Amino acid sequence: MNNAVNDAVWSGSWVAERLGVELRGDAGLPALLGLALRRNPKRAHLLVSNVLGKHVPQAPSVVYGHGVRLGRRVAERLGGEAARAVVLGYAETATGLGHAVADGLGTAPYLHSTRRPVARVAPAGGFEESHSHATSHLLLPADPALLAGEGPLVLVDDEFSTGNTVVNTIRDLHARHPRRRYVVAALVDMRSAEDTARMARFAEEIGARVDLVAAASGTVLLPEGVLEKGRELVARHESAGPRPHARP
Template identity: 35%
Template sequence: MSLLKLRDKHDLDFKYNINLRENILNLNIDDYLDLAIRNNKKRRFLFVSKTLGKHLPCNASDMDSLGKYIVEVYEKKYNYLNCGVVISFAETGTALGHSVFNYINGNFEFIHTTRETVEGKKTLDFLEEHSHATNHNLYYDDLKYLKNGEEVILVDDEITTGNTCVNLIKKINELYPKKRYTICSILNWMDEEAFYKFKKLEKELNTEINFVYLFSGSFTFDCDEDKVENIIAQSGNKGKVSFKNNGLKVSYISLDMDKYPQNNKYLKYTGRFGIDKKNQEDLLSIVKEECFKLNIKDGEKTLFLGSEEFMYIPMLFAKQFKEKEIYYHSTTRSPIVHLDVEGYPIKSKFIHHSLYNEGVVNYVYNIDKYNYDKCFFFCELNKDKFDFAEIINIISNTNIKELNIVTFR
């Protein structure tokens, strides 16, 4: 299958071509991705997922199904080993990996990498070389199956060169050699040279490295760098907004959920420090109990908006309201060029400072394009009300009439 996509309107010239090698579940790739331009010269393009719940709004069940599909492919190809750990990559892959962990039938723990710096916690630090934010931490010390398990499953939305996985596999294997590593993704764009790199690594580490994906293939991408740079320069900081008095009603909701015992700044169930299957059962139960505190009337078009790495738990809450018109996605660190033209996925951009890390800029895309009535904004950390001023300003620049800021106690 070959897909040729051209974008040549309003001075944003780029084109890309996808050639699919494998589509194991016979899914329609057009339902899952589009392509946008990044404000990052190291890697100019970004495959924007339509169902991952990051940059674009989606149905929460569609996002959760991605994990289910990956597990389905895994079980078609491999038998489970004795026990192991599922590791997903921050920030875009955090919810995807957690979903894989939820549906996997083996004896696994789950953890995701994080950009958070936590004092007093032992970490594996490694690099994601092409990223806008290259440093990752893996606070692994509370995991028993990383030490004595047989398999590590790495989960990300997309694998292109595999270099990030190589970096992490080497780090893990220095401490706790594994019988098998399995790299799972929605998209796998690795070429023969990249696959050979892993074959070589298998021999070096005396291990097995396998791949699971929904789509694999190759692509070509080309853009006019001068025109892209000109558009970026013209857009500047247009995403910064001031408050518009449009009658926005702002409420604060506090939900009951256990905090991490060694550092109650963070929730216990995100996977930042590792969780097991019993923790996951507890999380699903708590979400069902607490969702009744979120009031949605019939006919209200509602957005559930996560924040940065905090994606999976907001998705679970959104998934509870199956009879309502619910959309779900998250804020992001990823800088994407926005252009409001037909056929281009990222039409608007709003900028705010991170609620988690001082000096870090975040973005929320297309929030003014769907005529939502209500928004639930989820923040893992307990912050003062004035810390949410920029979020309130953003929402006031949309048609949303009611903003509920959701935190946890």
């Protein structure tokens, strides 16, 4: 594969310049993350991963390598408990990433959430992703006992922005099958200090340990009125229509 694909970095400078959105964080953050415009009434921007292989073309070895390394870091954090871990990936973006993280852990069983109900299959859990275009997630494992164990549950997503979805997931599953430990694995941690504190309070509330493992961390700086700017920018470019392709 062409090396240009391996080194592809989507900075999102076009969006940053027009919306005034800024990413700040670790030195490695720009290689992992960029910005895109979002047609969504709740968020004007979209965080775009450079290494996930979903939005920006990337070499499979890079995509898989980041997931496996993340899984190995989770295994190091869990120590002897890693052998009893179950891995859960979030649909749709982190389904493949979750597989790679499970591989990095070794023999951990893996399932991912879905937004599609299946006839005659009873959900083993469910939660809401409040900022998403389709908020409701279902957990439909072939064997419901997969989520009933006492070992650690590893929750995998491409980016961790507020922690709301993770809290909703853990709250639902903990009420059904309490466990002592949860680990959140993400390529990037973009939570604010308030979000981090809220997660710590939630862990104390349910009496469980909730750890986070991420390849890089940072924050998103949003200017005042960014939602209105985003809607205006989307409307302006949609009304212009697609540009005709130039003849060779």
